Every structure is written in structure tokens, then in C-alpha cells.
Amino acid sequence: MTENTTRRGRRPAAQVRAEVVAATAELLREDGVSAVTFDRVATRSGASKTTLYKWWASPGELAAEAYFVTSKPALKFPDSGDIARDVGAQLRAFVRLLTTTHHGRVIAELIGAAQFDPSLAAAVSEKYTLPRRTLAMEYFARARERGQLRDDVDLALLVDQLWGACYNRLLVPDAPLDERFADALVVNVLHGAAAPAGSAEDAADPATDL
Amino acid sequence: MTENTTRRGRRPAAQVRAEVVAATAELLREDGVSAVTFDRVATRSGASKTTLYKWWASPGELAAEAYFVTSKPALKFPDSGDIARDVGAQLRAFVRLLTTTHHGRVIAELIGAAQFDPSLAAAVSEKYTLPRRTLAMEYFARARERGQLRDDVDLALLVDQLWGACYNRLLVPDAPLDERFADALVVNVLHGAAAPAGSAEDAADPATDL
Known part of the structure; x- marks a missing residue:
């Protein structure tokens, strides 16, 4: 958690967001919508769960954004x-x-x-x-x-x-x-x-x- | 659990099944499909979770049966x-x-x-x-x-x-x-x-x- 916070501190928000979305898109392709939990996305992207909760109302909303942004x-x-x-x-x-x-x-x-x-x-x-x-x-x-x-x-x-x-x-x-x-x-x-x-x-x- | 098992022992399977289905239909009407968990159904119907797992592959399958049987x-x-x-x-x-x-x-x-x-x-x-x-x-x-x-x-x-x-x-x-x-x-x-x-x-x- 400390490591995540430190790493996030160094990265601009737009970059964190892009990395979260990319990590989510990977999970989605690999295991479908039910694989997209804030826990798994946080682990894979290095973003904190606090950040995810701040930006997305639900893992489902994040999954939708990841799908539409990356697959067009x-x-x-x-x-x-x-x-x-x-x-x-x-x-x-x-x-x-x-x-x-x-x-x-x-x-x-x-x-x-x-x-x-x-x-x-x-x-x-x-x-x-x-x-x-x-x-x-x-x-x-x-x-x-x-x-x-x-x-x-x-x-x-x-x-x-x-x-x-x-x-x-x-x-x-x-x-x-x-x-x-x-x-x-x-x-x-x-x-x-x-x-x-x-x-x-x-x-x-x-x-x-x- | 002991109480459930005892009660189940006294009731014929068809009656247990009917009571489970009726309890599930109530949960469904009150709170929708996501309210239908084996925990809640067991509590409300008095059937054991073991029985539920034996008869239905998933709470969703039980929810579907309850819906179709009771509402026709x-x-x-x-x-x-x-x-x-x-x-x-x-x-x-x-x-x-x-x-x-x-x-x-x-x-x-x-x-x-x-x-x-x-x-x-x-x-x-x-x-x-x-x-x-x-x-x-x-x-x-x-x-x-x-x-x-x-x-x-x-x-x-x-x-x-x-x-x-x-x-x-x-x-x-x-x-x-x-x-x-x-x-x-x-x-x-x-x-x-x-x-x-x-x-x-x-x-x-x-x-x-x-």
C-alpha cells in the first residue's frame, strides 16, 4: 500500500488512469467482467484502491470504460x-x-x-x-x-x-x-x-x- | 444447523422443496435476484444449506425455478x-x-x-x-x-x-x-x-x- 502510494505520487493522474484502464482491459480479456474487482485492478496496475474508488463508482463502470476505451x-x-x-x-x-x-x-x-x-x-x-x-x-x-x-x-x-x-x-x-x-x-x-x-x-x- | 437438520428430518423432501421455493420467491419479490443466496434461503426456509447445494447448482438456478414455479x-x-x-x-x-x-x-x-x-x-x-x-x-x-x-x-x-x-x-x-x-x-x-x-x-x- 505504501509502495503504491509512493509510486502514484510520482506519476501524473492521467498516467495512473491510463495504466488502470490498461490493466482492467487485460483482466477483462483474460477472465471476463467478473475478474474486474478493485482488488485485482489495484494489484495489477499499482494504483491504490482509494484512487479506484475515487474515480469509478463500481468495478463494473471501470470495466465498461476499459472496454470502450481500449477496443473502440x-x-x-x-x-x-x-x-x-x-x-x-x-x-x-x-x-x-x-x-x-x-x-x-x-x-x-x-x-x-x-x-x-x-x-x-x-x-x-x-x-x-x-x-x-x-x-x-x-x-x-x-x-x-x-x-x-x-x-x-x-x-x-x-x-x-x-x-x-x-x-x-x-x-x-x-x-x-x-x-x-x-x-x-x-x-x-x-x-x-x-x-x-x-x-x-x-x-x-x-x-x-x- | 442441528435444528435445521432435525426439522428437515421430519418433513418429506417434496415439502422441504416447496418451502424452499416459496421462501426464495418471497426474497425475489422483496429484493430481487441478488437477494437469493443459499444463506438467506436457508435461514428463511429452515432447510439446510447442504440440502440447497444438493438440489440446485447455484442460487441463480434456484431463483429461476422459484420465479417460474410461483408466478407462471x-x-x-x-x-x-x-x-x-x-x-x-x-x-x-x-x-x-x-x-x-x-x-x-x-x-x-x-x-x-x-x-x-x-x-x-x-x-x-x-x-x-x-x-x-x-x-x-x-x-x-x-x-x-x-x-x-x-x-x-x-x-x-x-x-x-x-x-x-x-x-x-x-x-x-x-x-x-x-x-x-x-x-x-x-x-x-x-x-x-x-x-x-x-x-x-x-x-x-x-x-x-x-
């Missing part, structure tokens, strides 16, 4: 003007991020822990989900301006029916989260699941698949 | 034959359950804790989300048979675009979860967000709203 999960949103292609590319990249890297586990655990930690919930929203939601809605607003979306469509809802549907399969894995799912989500969000008007009569055919 | 969240799925009306009624009831009762908090916490507890994740899926998903998909299969849904639509995906979108707003509350949202989800899942073909040209009008 891709926020690219291609805009070729072709809405099915652009949203499809973004959603497939998101699914790949969630399923083929450690990001999926970290994001699931951050959202999971946020259910018990309001300061973490605020950090996840402010640093991660809201900026991504805004970016998507800006894209949708441009698409609507180009006449590709109905004027009366609720743009926020599209985010929940695309990315929210993927989060659902990440958090409650009852059905596969893959690129095929991503592509099908985009088609259905744009064109709907209802049969074309007038086709209902055909369905009386008992040979129809169930 | 409504699984009704009306089938009037009008898909927009039936799914709308079910989804509005689900949103009311999540937002106006303690169920929303409990479900969010169960899914949250499940990110760190595989036995809880299995219980949530088996006892809650999968049966609901199956019920919805059975309804959609009947609707497809009636010619109300396209033959090529992925029925599982509709569940994620309706209930999954609601879970997204429950777990990451960046936008309001209310009955208006539920209604708009149903309209969009059925009819899609794309503008009718041929209307793209109109959008060059600079007066179009952004």
Missing part, C-alpha cells in the same frame, strides 16, 4: 446508398464481432452486470449503445430522405428489430446468431413477413407446408 | 385468426407485464445473472424463453398455413424481431418500452419499413422531412 468496437456504417447492402454489411460485421471474438462475451457480461449496477448501466448506454443507436438512426434518416423507407416508420424501432434481435440471441442463445440470421433480419425489416395481399386464399390447399 | 407468467396466445390483432394483444400484454409489475425487474436480473451462470442460463432457456418461443412459432406456423405469412419467412426470426426487440429495451433502456412500441413492432414485422416500390423518386423533393 467498430462503429463504421457504410453508406453506398443501397440500404439493404449497407445495413446488411453492418449487421453481418456486428454478428461476426459478437461470435468470433472475445467482444461477444464482454458485451453480454457488461449488459448482464448492468442489470445490478446503475452506474454500469449508464456507462454502457452512454459509451456504447446510444452512440451506435444514433449512428444507425442517422443512416435511416438519410435512407428515408432518399425515399427508401416509409415516411411514417419509427426509425428507433428499426434499431431494436435489427441489432436488438441480435442482442437477444447473444443474451438468450435459444437460436443461432450467425450471418444468415443477419441477412434475414434485414430482408424482413425492409419487406415484412406478411404474405402479399390476396394470397391468403391459396392457403386453403392442404398441401401447404407447416 | 402468462403464456396465453390468443388465436382469433387475425394475426395483427393476436400478436398485438400478446405483445402488449407482455410489455405491460414487464413494465407495470415486478416481473420486468426479475426477468432482467435473471437474464443478467445468466451471463455469469451457465446453470441459470439453462434454466431460463428451458423453463421460460424456449417454451414461449415455441408457442409463438406454433402460432406463426398456423398463420402461414392460413396464408397470412410468406412461405419463405423464417418463423424463429419473427420472435426475435418482436419479443427480442422488447427484451432489448428492457435490458438496455435507451428508448421507451411501451404499448405504442409493441403495436409499431407488429405493423413493421408484418409490412416492413421499405417505401412502396416506385416512390423513391418523390424523395428528391427537398421539403421531405428529415
Whole structure:
């Protein structure tokens, strides 16, 4: 403890903070969100626990900051003007991020822990989900301006029916989260699941698949 | 401990189990999932911790069982034959359950804790989300048979675009979860967000709203 205090005394606050965040990001990658305790972060970073308590309301909030600062999960949103292609590319990249890297586990655990930690919930929203939601809605607003979306469509809802549907399969894995799912989500969000008007009569055919 | 063992000795296992589950359900309603520890449940139910460890892999798994056994969240799925009306009624009831009762908090916490507890994740899926998903998909299969849904639509995906979108707003509350949202989800899942073909040209009008 004395050693930590001495070392901290010599380092500027910004440097201590960066070292704490880097140590937290390491713990997060190695063992997930539950590995991020103030004890373990203090030991690994050399910062005192007093400092950690001063700067972060909870280990969860620190974990969220470390994740967002060090990984800057891709926020690219291609805009070729072709809405099915652009949203499809973004959603497939998101699914790949969630399923083929450690990001999926970290994001699931951050959202999971946020259910018990309001300061973490605020950090996840402010640093991660809201900026991504805004970016998507800006894209949708441009698409609507180009006449590709109905004027009366609720743009926020599209985010929940695309990315929210993927989060659902990440958090409650009852059905596969893959690129095929991503592509099908985009088609259905744009064109709907209802049969074309007038086709209902055909369905009386008992040979129809169930 | 001696007292517990003695009492347990006098009661049949089924009765002990029922008392444990009832005590857990009380803790859950009072203080949420994090209140459900084997210590507190043992104290309140009079069962020994040894018994709890023998019957449940984790306090989370016990919490899930207590929730599903005692609350039996409504699984009704009306089938009037009008898909927009039936799914709308079910989804509005689900949103009311999540937002106006303690169920929303409990479900969010169960899914949250499940990110760190595989036995809880299995219980949530088996006892809650999968049966609901199956019920919805059975309804959609009947609707497809009636010619109300396209033959090529992925029925599982509709569940994620309706209930999954609601879970997204429950777990990451960046936008309001209310009955208006539920209604708009149903309209969009059925009819899609794309503008009718041929209307793209109109959008060059600079007066179009952004």
C-alpha cells in the first residue's frame, strides 16, 4: 500500500488512469467482467484502491470504460446508398464481432452486470449503445430522405428489430446468431413477413407446408 | 444447523422443496435476484444449506425455478385468426407485464445473472424463453398455413424481431418500452419499413422531412 502510494505520487493522474484502464482491459480479456474487482485492478496496475474508488463508482463502470476505451468496437456504417447492402454489411460485421471474438462475451457480461449496477448501466448506454443507436438512426434518416423507407416508420424501432434481435440471441442463445440470421433480419425489416395481399386464399390447399 | 437438520428430518423432501421455493420467491419479490443466496434461503426456509447445494447448482438456478414455479407468467396466445390483432394483444400484454409489475425487474436480473451462470442460463432457456418461443412459432406456423405469412419467412426470426426487440429495451433502456412500441413492432414485422416500390423518386423533393 505504501509502495503504491509512493509510486502514484510520482506519476501524473492521467498516467495512473491510463495504466488502470490498461490493466482492467487485460483482466477483462483474460477472465471476463467478473475478474474486474478493485482488488485485482489495484494489484495489477499499482494504483491504490482509494484512487479506484475515487474515480469509478463500481468495478463494473471501470470495466465498461476499459472496454470502450481500449477496443473502440467498430462503429463504421457504410453508406453506398443501397440500404439493404449497407445495413446488411453492418449487421453481418456486428454478428461476426459478437461470435468470433472475445467482444461477444464482454458485451453480454457488461449488459448482464448492468442489470445490478446503475452506474454500469449508464456507462454502457452512454459509451456504447446510444452512440451506435444514433449512428444507425442517422443512416435511416438519410435512407428515408432518399425515399427508401416509409415516411411514417419509427426509425428507433428499426434499431431494436435489427441489432436488438441480435442482442437477444447473444443474451438468450435459444437460436443461432450467425450471418444468415443477419441477412434475414434485414430482408424482413425492409419487406415484412406478411404474405402479399390476396394470397391468403391459396392457403386453403392442404398441401401447404407447416 | 442441528435444528435445521432435525426439522428437515421430519418433513418429506417434496415439502422441504416447496418451502424452499416459496421462501426464495418471497426474497425475489422483496429484493430481487441478488437477494437469493443459499444463506438467506436457508435461514428463511429452515432447510439446510447442504440440502440447497444438493438440489440446485447455484442460487441463480434456484431463483429461476422459484420465479417460474410461483408466478407462471402468462403464456396465453390468443388465436382469433387475425394475426395483427393476436400478436398485438400478446405483445402488449407482455410489455405491460414487464413494465407495470415486478416481473420486468426479475426477468432482467435473471437474464443478467445468466451471463455469469451457465446453470441459470439453462434454466431460463428451458423453463421460460424456449417454451414461449415455441408457442409463438406454433402460432406463426398456423398463420402461414392460413396464408397470412410468406412461405419463405423464417418463423424463429419473427420472435426475435418482436419479443427480442422488447427484451432489448428492457435490458438496455435507451428508448421507451411501451404499448405504442409493441403495436409499431407488429405493423413493421408484418409490412416492413421499405417505401412502396416506385416512390423513391418523390424523395428528391427537398421539403421531405428529415
